[in-house]
Amino acid sequence: MVNFKEDENLKTLNHSCAHLMAQAVKHLYPDAKFWVGPVVAEGFYYDIDLGDRVIRDEDIAAIEKEMKKVAKTGKKIIRREISKQEAMELFKDDEYKIDLISNLEDGTITCYDQGDFTDLCRGPHVDNVKLCRNFKLIKHSGVYWKGDSKNKVLQRIYGVCFPTAEELEAHLALLEEAKERDHRKIGKDMQLFMSDDLIGRGLPMFLPKGYVIWQELENYIKAKERKNGYLHVMTPCVGTVNLYKTSGHWDHYKENMFPAMEVEGESFVLRPMNCPHHMMIYANRMHSYKDLPIRIGEIAHDFRFEASGTLKGIERGRHFCQNDAHLFVTPEQIEDEFKKVVDLIFSTYKDFGITDYRCVLSLRDPEDKVKYHDDDEMWNNAENALRRVLDDIGIEYTEEIGEAAFYGPKLDVNVKPAIGNEYTLSTCQLDFCLPAKFNLSYIDKDGEKKTPVVLHRAILGSLDRFMAYILEETKGNLPLWLAPVQARVMPVTTDNEELVAYAQKVCDALEAENVRVELDARAEKLGYRMREGQVQKVPYLLVIGNNEKEENTVSYRLHGEQKTTTVSLDEFVEKVKTQIATKALEIN
CATH class of the missing domain: 3.30.930.10 (Bira Bifunctional Protein; Domain 2)
Structure with a gap:
């Protein structure tokens, strides 16, 4: 995933797009006032006072439409230097800008003009608004001004901008992938955990x-x-x-x-x-x-x-x-x-x-006498000892200053997840x-x-x-040994007592081998029960019909597949037992 703050060109482009969005908002809502519009790792946002109005999805669509209209004008983005007194006069009716200006040192202040819109800003910006045309507004929320719950709630709108439509499209595809992989969504679909205020x-x-x-x-x-x-x-x-x-x-x-x-x-x-x-x-x-x-x-x-x-x-x-x-x-x-x-x-x-991880030797910042235990000799001994151990056992690592625990240096193993930024999963710390x-x-x-x-x-x-x-x-498709429900058995119809009885026999055979199995004999159509099993990521969905009952077999479908396989009940039980016992990564 792109980090918009680390790429200077993307950072400049997205900061400029934040101004484009503010200009469009001002066109649609003339009384709008703006707090700050920084670039963050995920793109950009702007905090906006719209009075009592709360931004909704339909408003986002209207803002995007107006942004495209403004971008087509190709207006130049012009940097202008003014004095602090001039800035106070220019933004005298905007208490948010006045607050910002008041906290600036005396001297030259920069602002940027683009057609009928002027904003206070350090910059830099791209040359004209047309360069910001490949954008998408991602989400919106209410936030307290300055993050203080005693202050007014402002409307925060997030967006992203790229040099080309192809890059934007690729990024949006990644965001969709991230939504599908978000463990909070998966946890809800699979009924794994919950929270409540x-x-x-x-x-x-x-x-x-x-x-x-x-x-x-x-x-x-x-x-x-x-x-x-x-x-x-x-x-x-x-x-x-x-x-x-x-x-x-x-x-x-x-x-x-x-x-x-x-x-x-x-x-x-x-x-x-x-x-x-x-x-x-x-x-x-x-x-x-x-x-x-x-x-x-x-x-x-x-x-x-x-x-x-x-x-x-x-x-x-x-x-x-x-x-x-x-x-x-x-x-x-x-x-x-x-x-x-x-x-x-x-x-x-x-x-x-x-497989996607890196090792980091996390060291103290010797200048920080507050965060870290103050004993130079102890730190030098500990860091040298850990460095020597890592070198001796041949571990490739990078060193990062200021990431140690307060009492000693450590080896952090950082994983790069499928979505989001890397984080530490495992650690080993040396403590004298x-x-x-x-x-x-x-x-x-x-x-x-x-x-x-x-x-x-x-x-x-x-x-x-x-x-x-x-x-x-x-994506919730866990190895079989970890899956909370490893198999679900479903008779084709639930009003046939013999089918339900055989389905129960299949469940009993699996339970006898400590397989986590469920019988789904609810009075629902088979298609509905199958779809629900797919959403809940059940690895094996077993369908029991007359043929299976007569021949002492099971027909199963793996999660995410359309193919149905039929085997004897004994063969299926043995297959599942083996995969669980060996903690196989793949289900087959």
């Missing part, structure tokens, strides 16, 4: 079918971790403020945490991460160097007060469950344990067919800081007390985000 924004709830997927992911990663020597624990979702003051999160992360709760003279917070709890588990008893490495894992419920504008279904919420673990190691064990974590990440990616803060120790072979090093790691990241990623990558 009465519960709270950013607090999704998993419905029965969604929770099946969640449990399968949990069982998968826990089994994989157990084979790698992890011990799983369960810790509470709250902790005292003093716990997070000890860890340093209170100083470095408090703005992302829910407010403290005062109970019986003590302050508690919903935990944003799990490392302090796991540090205390390690500290519960004395350790020898022979005990290390100790690998503590947990599927842990965490809470972060994300800004409402960043919330996105189960990809980014205020409650989520991390596939978290902390490895307590000696300095000599760092490289070997880090390599095992990397192997576990890539083994997991192979199981899910994830928190073990010292919690006074953790072990007795080395010489009988001396030493401080362990901790590796913080998450393979699936959060189960919620990982599920969103897999849903969007597969």
Whole structure:
């Protein structure tokens, strides 16, 4: 997907198109006043005061029609320099522009003229409005002026613009593809999860079918971790403020945490991460160097007060469950344990067919003494150690300043999803800081007390985000082992008791092998039931008629296909069992 802010030519074109849109709006609504119209990653928008009028879809069509009309005039876009006093006079009747101008320093101010429309702007712009003719207005919404709920609601209109009609058409096709892949739409169609403002924004709830997927992911990663020597624990979702003051999160992360709760003279917070709890588990008893490495894992419920504008279904919420673990190691064990974590990440990616990713060594910004724990020697040692490990095991990576955790550098594995921008799915962080803060120790072979090093790691990241990623990558067509309903059995007619009885026999045979199967014997036409099964992405739709009953067979259709295949019931059961047991990526 194009990032309009990263391409200077597209950025200039889209900023100019924002002015074209404003000019068209002014033609249609002469009393309109404009706040700001920036270029964003997704294109451009303009915030507009239309009085009591609320923009509707039919208004968007009228604005587009007027924009095309203006673009055909080919009016030149002319840059003009004026003084701050002249700008105040030019926009004296527009309180939004006056607010902007008032916050500018004294001196020259630029504005741009295009025919009968003038707007305050730094620029730059394209030469004439005709160059903005390949556009599309994408969506509209109401927003508070300056993002403050105490202020008036303005109308925000988003759009995109390209140099050619072909590029615009290709981009619009991608947007349509993005809509189809959006995990929120898929989740609704497949009845996986829901949210409600009465519960709270950013607090999704998993419905029965969604929770099946969640449990399968949990069982998968826990089994994989157990084979790698992890011990799983369960810790509470709250902790005292003093716990997070000890860890340093209170100083470095408090703005992302829910407010403290005062109970019986003590302050508690919903935990944003799990490392302090796991540090205390390690500290519960004395350790020898022979005990290390100790690998503590947990599927842990965490809470972060994300800004409402960043919330996105189960990809980014205020409650989520991390596939978290902390490895307590000696300095000599760092490289070997880090390599095992990397192997576990890539083994997991192979199981899910994830191939489009890149590795990032996330380092601190040494100039930022507020965000990061202030210990230059610790940071230099940690960053050099992690860099050395990555080089030794031959991992290709790029380095990014300012992306480390506050307590240490990390390896982030960023995936490039089918839609949207890349984000971090898996991470492994090297930490010399928190073990010292919690006074953790072990007795080395010489009988001396030493401080362990901790590796913080998450393979699936959060189960919620990982599920969103897999849903969007597969368009909801999950591997059979993950599908919430793996087969649905439908008699051709539901008023034939013998057919319904055989359909039930098929279900019983599948259930006996732990296949998730549903019998759909509702008094609905077969075509309706088939279409519903397609929408809900059921991998196998089985149709039972007289032939199937008489011959002890099943006829099935794979999701998204028109071809029907008939096999014996025993053969079908064995086929499904094998695909589930092997966690096959493809259904056939």
